[in-house]
Amino acid sequence: MISNHTARCLLWGMLCLITLPGIAEERPIQVTTAQLGDVAVYQEYSAPATTLSLNESRISAETTGVILRIPAQVGDRVERDALLTALDxxxxxxxxRKAEAGLAGIEARVTLATRQIKRTQSLRKTSSVSEERLNQQEADLxxxxxxxxxxLAAIAEARLNQQRCEIKAPFAGVVRERLAGEGEWVNPGQPLIHLIDLERLEISAQVSVDRVASxxxxxxxxxxxxxxxxxxxxRQVVPVVESLGRNREVRLQFSDGRALPGSSGRLLWQSxxxxxxxDLPVRRGDTLGLFTVDQGKARFVPxxxxxxxHPTQVDLPADTLLVIEGRQALSDGAAIELAN
Structure with missing residues (x-):
């Protein structure tokens, strides 16, 4: 039989053992966790950008003449090969007509020279004509x-000049400006219509050198x-660095939809x-780091x-378990218990 005094002593000893510092430290600390991929943040960047048309052309006359009419008006959308200007x-x-008439005369000469050669060749069999005469006729032919x-080349050139009397759109676009008026005499190379392509567009942006990789x-x-x-x-990073702004020009293309040419805005992307x-890293000694979960233990990752x-860059897998709540009380290797 154990006396009451002995029982009280045993109980007191057990309480002392429970409250010993070494034993208390072994009790798991309750924490909450989250995967790195769920709490990660990504740096957002931006840069000024402008939409450009790859074809912004001043359509010029290719022949001389007086402008009869200009059916294209400022702001009109025109299709490829649409009539922009008609010349007299x-x-x-x-x-x-002169070139075609000249060809008819030359064709007659060719026919005559051919017949003369055939007649001379037949007479040569009876030695009635000299070889010199035959040679002369062949040269004439x-x-x-x-x-x-x-x-024939002159006729082709005359037909081309006739076709040039109608100035047509080389691409589908919008008329930006009329550069001449009806009744005006124009010369080859004189601009008539300012046309902008609405289909072939690109974006030009100025990006800081240290952000090009991202x-x-x-x-x-x-x-x-x-x-x-x-x-x-x-599409392309231009391989030139601007000496003043330390930027590089980048060219991009629309994937879906298009802004209007000349539109300005911001280019947006994430690293x-x-x-x-x-606020997630904690300091241990002189080092900031994260606490991760490793087989029921807290591991400090410097x-x-x-x-x-400041947000901090990390190179850990996205499924890494990070300690979120309770991390301030942890030390490397401490036993942890996930809170419900």
Missing amino acids: CRDNQLNL QIAEADRQAQ LQEAGKILLETNQGVYPVRL QQTYVPA LSQALEG
Whole structure:
């Protein structure tokens, strides 16, 4: 039989053992956790950008003449090969007729020279004509053939000049400006219509040198304008650094939808590098770091480049379990228990 005094002593001893510091430290600390991928943040960047048309052309006259009419008005959308300006080219029509008439005369010469050669060749069998005469006739035929080829080229040029009396749109676009008026005499090379392509567009943006790599790695790039937000894709980073702004020009293309040419906005993208929020790292000694879960233990992962008050870059798998609540009371290797 154990006396009451002995029982009280045993109970007191057990309570002392329970409250010993070494034993208390072994009790698991309750914490909450989250996967890195659920709490990660990604740096957002932006850069000024402008929508440009790849074809912004001043359509010029290719022949001389008086402008008869300009059916295209400022703001009109025109299709490819639509009539922009018509010229009075009666001179070109007369030149074409002259060239065709000249060809008829040359064809007669070729026919005559051919017949003469055939007759001379038949007479040569009876030695009635000299070989010199035959040679002369063959030379005349060659000259006539050469004149015919030159005249055919002249006819082609006259027809081309006649076609140039109608100035047509080289691409589908919108008329930005009329640069001449009806009744005006124009010369080759004189601009008549300012036309902008609405289909072949690109975005030009100025990106800081240290952010170009993040743009190239970005999974999603957006152009934000006052007309809306458009998904775009990177086409080219121009291999030149501007000496003043230390920027590089990048060219992008629309993926879906298009902003109007000349639209200004901001290029938006996110870095693919994983960061943790500024308030998540804790300090142990002189080092900031994160607590992760490793087989029921807390493991301190130092972040050598971490700065207090700033998001910190990490290179851990997205499914890494991070201690969220209760991390301030932890030390490396401490036993932990996940809170319900």
